[in-house]
Each structure stands twice: as structure tokens, then as C-alpha cells.
Amino acid sequence: MREVRTLLDGRGLLESPRWHGDRLYFSDWTAGEVVSVGLAGHAEVFARVASLPLCTAWHPDGRMVIVSSPDGRLLRREADGSLTTYAELGRSGWNDIVIDGRGTAYVNRADFAPMAGEDFRPGWVSAVTPDGSVRRVADDIAFPNGMAVMPDDATLVVADSYRHCLLAFDIAPDGGLSGRRVWADLGDGTPDGVCVDAQRAVWYADVPNRCCVRVAEGGKVLDRVDLDRGGFACALGGPEGTTLFVVAAEWRGMTASEMVTPGSGQVLAVEVEVPGAGRPLSWRGTAGEPRASRRLPAPGGVRAGGRRARGCAGQRGAARRALSPSGGLRAEALSVVVSHPRQGRAPMRRPLWGVVLGEAARRSSVRCGGIAPWRRAPMRRPPYGVAPAGQPPSPAGGRTSTTTAVPAAARVSYIVIS
Numbered sequence: 371m372r373e374v375r376t377l378l379d380g381r382g383l384l385e386s387p388r389w390h391g392d393r394l395y396f397s398d399w400t401a402g403e404v405v406s407v408g409l410a411g412h413a414e415v416f417a418r419v420a421s422l423p424l425c426t427a428w429h430p431d432g433r434m435v436i437v438s439s440p441d442g443r444l445l446r447r448e449a450d451g452s453l454t455t456y457a458e459l460g461r462s463g464w465n466d467i468v469i470d471g472r473g474t475a476y477v478n479r480a481d482f483a484p485m486a487g488e489d490f491r492p493g494w495v496s497a498v499t500p501d502g503s504v505r506r507v508a509d510d511i512a513f514p515n516g517m518a519v520m521p522d523d524a525t526l527v528v529a530d531s532y533r534h535c536l537l538a539f540d541i542a543p544d545g546g547l548s549g550r551r552v553w554a555d556l557g558d559g560t561p562d563g564v565c566v567d568a569q570r571a572v573w574y575a576d577v578p579n580r581c582c583v584r585v586a587e588g589g590k591v592l593d594r595v596d597l598d599r600g601g602f603a604c605a606l607g608g609p610e611g612t613t614l615f616v617v618a619a620e621w622r623g624m625t626a627s628e629m630v631t632p633g634s635g636q637v638l639a640v641e642v643e644v645p646g647a648g649r650p651l652s653w654r655g656t657a658g659e660p661r662a663s664r665r666l667p668a669p670g671g672v673r674a675g676g677r678r679a680r681g682c683a684g685q686r687g688a689a690r691r692a693l694s695p696s697g698g699l700r701a702e703a704l705s706v707v708v709s710h711p712r713q714g715r716a717p718m719r720r721p722l723w724g725v726v727l728g729e730a731a732r733r734s735s736v737r738c739g740g741i742a743p744w745r746r747a748p749m750r751r752p753p754y755g756v757a758p759a760g761q762p763p764s765p766a767g768g769r770t771s772t773t774t775a776v777p778a779a780a781r782v783s784y785i786v787i788s
Contacts, residue, residue, distance in 0.1 A: 374595065374640045377615070378407050381635030384617035385563065386425040386466070388650050389607020394615050395434070396603075396637060397424040400630070404436065407637060409608070417447050427469045427650060435475060439464045444475065444498060457498045465493075466563070468517040468526070468649055473500040474545035476507075476526060478514035484624045495528060497545040507547040508539055516563035516603060519649040520570055527553055527572055529561035536561060536572060536585070554589040563603020563617075566648040575601035575616060582616050584642075595640050600630075606646025614642045 382400020389395075393406045395416060404417040404426055421439045429435050429446070435456055436445045442464065446456040459477065469475045475498040481491035495508040495517075512532035519526055519541070526547060528537045538553035554572065561574035571592055573584045577600035584593035595614065600621040607613055616638045619630035 372595070372640055374597070374616075374638050376636055377409070377411050377639050378413055378637040379635070380633050381405075381619075381637075382632065383602070383619055383630045384635040384637065385423065385603050387563070387603055387605035387615045387617050387637070388426060388428060389605050389615065389646070390428055390434075392609075394605065394607060394637065395426065396615075396617050397426060398635065399424050400628075400632075400635070404434070409639075417451075417453065419445065419453070423465045425466045427467045427475065429469055429475075430471060430473055435467065435469065437464050437467050437477060444477070457502050457504060459496065459498075459504060466515060466517050468519055470519045470526075470541060470545075470649060471523040472543070472545070474498065474541075476517055476519075478511065478517060478528065480513050484513075487625055490532075495526075495539075495547070497547070499545050507545065508550065511537065515561060516565075516574065518564045518566045518572065520566055521568065521647040523649075527564060527566065529564050529574060531560050531562060534559055534561070536564070536574065538587075553587055554585050556583075556585065556589060559583060562601070563605075565605050565646060565650060567606060567642075567644040568611075568647040569644050571644065573604050573606070573614060575604045575618075577602060577621050582614065593642065597638070599634060599636070605650060606642070608639075611645030611647075612642055614640050616640070 377394075382398050384396055384398055386397040387394055393408050395404060395406045397404050399422050402418055402420045402422075402424065403415050404419065404424070405413050406416045407413040417434070417436060419436055419438055421437065423437065423439050425437045427435050433449075434447045436447065436453070438445050440462050442459040442462045444456040444459065444467070445453045447453055457475070463481075463483065464477050464479045467475055467477045476495055477498060478493060478495045480493035482488040490512075492510045492512050493514045494506050494511060495514060496504055497507045498504050508528070511528060511530050513530060515529040515531045517526060517528050524541055526539045526541055528539070530537055534556045535552050536554040536556065538549075538551050539547035540549035541547060556574070558579070559574070560576050560578050562577055564572050564574045566572050567584075571584050571586050573582055575582050580597045580600055582595045582597065582601045582604050583591060586592055595616070597616065597618050599618045601616050601618045604614055604616045607615060618636050618638055620634035622629055622631060
């Protein structure tokens, strides 16, 4: 039997777990705090917002967006810790949020206040595009709860708690939704927060049934983690993306003076087989890196100065496995993160058309949304498309290269595939 570890306890009503960098971020609705916790259990407050609900999402630019439900706003946490208005939603009562790879935020809400005992009215999902415009894109969702975007950025999954199902919608380039369908009928399952994995399965947390369940499209149960209290939401993360984090608490009821037993909120962790993918994104590495679904160490001996790469054959195999269709990854942008003795790690801003990933792309049928130059011959010198400082990149196969110059002392640390 798998061990369910308690990473943190003594909290209130917990929601919205998100893995980012090397930490898990979650919301404590009781305290009005967004908290981060490391794998060793050390927690610190990341933001304070007096909001119920209080849900968050990471924007592709690396900043957190927070739903401030009472005043109907989306807030963005800046690098200095301040909160600025990201978008005006026009009314109060918003619940969960997810942001796709284009930067479109999907926010949902019920059209009644269950905590105040109001009569039921179905809710909806609104899209907030990067230019700040807000429009309703899906209606008639009985009680919209957790949301996730599939790895290809083409499907939005919405948990409808009252109808005991997961809904799916096709995502248009402008953020619109169409093709509504029941992605999974859950029987007596009551889905709350959700996340997706690299095999396009969905994990959902369930409060009344005290569990977290993995289902395939159509509703087939693939895995289940039983809990001793209600599971409110889940997220995949950890160093390998295979740690399932669940936020749980002892549920008292929507109209109780305190919806959960004080101090019963826990952050739990359990190892699973399939890593996370899609959005909410399973971030890897350190905060501030390019968004990533998989990280590959570069072979030993690779330097920016153009030395011969060693171990490329094995690295090609690793890249091919990471990019395989069964992995469920979509390579939208390929980058290199380099380490420099004086400058520390810094992401290269341009895509990488290097030996390893060129090989992987030729041998893989993965969908590469923004990568047109695979037809170019892979660079042989310098390795990984990294040119010495002060020198123009060398042409590859008689064609113009699009690599970026970095200091000659820099060392390729790992390849980021998002």
C-alpha cells in the first residue's frame, strides 16, 4: 500500500495547490493566505488576500495571478511582492482559475451563494484574454469547480460538482470554447479540484467521498488514493512530476459557521506513476525558468565555447523518450538554461535548434506548435546551438542559424522542454 505523507498540517480550508519551481503553493481560505511549502515541510506566506474563495494560477510569464472574489478582480503578484490589478471581472463570487499557454485565463463561478443559503442557479466560465477583455464562454454548469488544460492546450476540462462529471471544451485560438461534452461521468463521484497527467488522464479530489481519483476519458477509474478527510484539490509536481499533492480537511458543510474543523487542513503527498502535464502546469527547476514540462540534463563536457559534446547518443535517446507521443508533451518552445560562474543560471531567450533536440524532433511525431525550423540541419559546432561570447553563431548545414551567444565560460546545465 502506498504511503500518504503529511507534508503540512494544522491549517484551515485549503485549496488551489500549484507546483512551481521546487515548492508547492496553495491557498488557505481560512487565513486568507497563499502559502508555499517545500518538500521538507517548511512553509512561508507568499501573498495575503482576504478572499473566499481564494484560487490562483501561474501565468506563462512566471507571475502568479490570484482571484480576489469579493471585489471581482484578478490580481497579479509582482516580483517585489506587491499585488496589482490584472483584470476587472465586473462582479463578485468567482471561484477557480486556470491559464492556458497563450495566456488566456479561464475563471468560473456559480450563480448563487451556497454559503448564504441562496437558491440554486447554474454557473459559467469566463475567459480573460491577455489584452484584459472578459467574456463569458461557457454556460449552464451546475457548480463549476476545478479546471485544467490538457497538454496540447486544445482542451479545457471543468469539474461540475453538482452533476458529478467532468466536462470538456475545445479551446479556440482567441480563447473561445466550443464542442461541449461530458468527458467523464463519475457516477457518485463529486469532483472538486483537478489536474492532468502526461497520459491525458485527470486526477480529481473528492470531499464527500474522502479520496482522490484518476480517471480516463469516458470515466474509467485508473487509480485511487483514499483519505481520512475530504480532498479539496490536487496537483502533480515534485522533482520528477510524479508526486500527487492533495489538500484536505475535515468537512463540516457549506452553511456551517466554519466549513472545516479548525486546524484540520493538511497538505498530503503520495507518489504515483505518471508525471503531470498540461495546466495547472507541473513546473520544474527554479522559479523564473522558462515554463517546462520536462527537464533533461545536458551531456557532460558540453560548453559554450564549442568543445566537442560527449554522450550525445544517450542524450538523443532521452530527448526522444521525453518528446514521445506517449509522454503527452507538446514542445512549444525549446530552450537552454546555462550556468555561468559569475552570473548564475540564466535562460536563453531564443529557441534551440541543437543536435539533441533536432534529432528528437526528426524521430518523434510530437506536435511542435511554435517550432518551424526543424527542417534546418542540426548544428554541429558549437554544440546545442550555443555560440562563444562576442562571436556570431556559425551557420548550420549552409543555412542561417538562430542561436544566441552566451559567455564562453558558461556551461549548459540542462535542456528545458515546455
